[in-house]
Amino acid sequence: MSFIFAVVVAAVFVYAGVAKFVTFNDWTFQARALGAPDPAVVLVPTAEVILGVMLVGGWWLTQTVIASILLLSAFTVLLLVRLRDEDRQPCSCFGATSQRPISWLDVLRNVLLITLLLVSAQLSSVTPMRVWIDQDLCTGDGLCEDHCADAFKLLEDGIAYVAELGVPLNDPGGAGSLAHVAPRDRQSVLRAAEVCPGECIFIDIADEMQESNTGK
Ligand code: SF4
Helix, strand or coil: CHHHHHHHHHHHHHHHHHHHHHCHHHHHHHHHHCCCCHHHHHHHHHHHHHHHHHHHHCCCHHHHHHHHHHHHHHHHHHHHHHCCCCCCCECCEEEECCCCECCHHHHHHHHHHHHHHHHHHHHHHHCCEEEEECHHHCCCCCHHHHHCCCCEEECCCCCEEEEECCEECCCCCCHHHCEECCHHHHHHHHHHHHHCCCCCEEEEECCEEEEHHHHC
């Protein structure tokens, strides 16, 4: 769920950034009319695209979420200031694709996006995920590594081992070799467990050991 929230915000960021680049001349004019400094004309859409990609990838998630919230907060403060203008300009939140004057709906959207980021970060932090493999059941087909090379490695003995950021924990035989799963790898690890033909990938979420492929 936390990943879905992050993806929703990421999609809005990427769309907003790309829309600004696509309508760059109009975006530049509107941004200056809103009082944005010249460097922001290029920096804002660039930051939106980069943050969107990093949210989906899960890279430096905490820092990315904080940067995203700061960016949205800055937008929101600017909107609140401009809402007091008698002659309201378009918000330019999505470049020049919308000529609608700034309204409280824009503020509400930003508050909703900030809320999604906070909930996503909270869910990720309270439900850490770890994974281990019962090597006795492993068939050595390598499907897990195909799905997530960060979390699984097929070693020279033809058996899969869990890994942390691509470094295998070479200690087979059960829950003693639990590997922490990076937030960006959570979905891939779940998918690997679902397709594992040996049904030997086990996932530990928030202290409760559960076999992820019990739904088969
Ligand atoms: S998918 Fe399962 S059976 Fe196949 S290599 Fe990985 S752990 Fe072993």
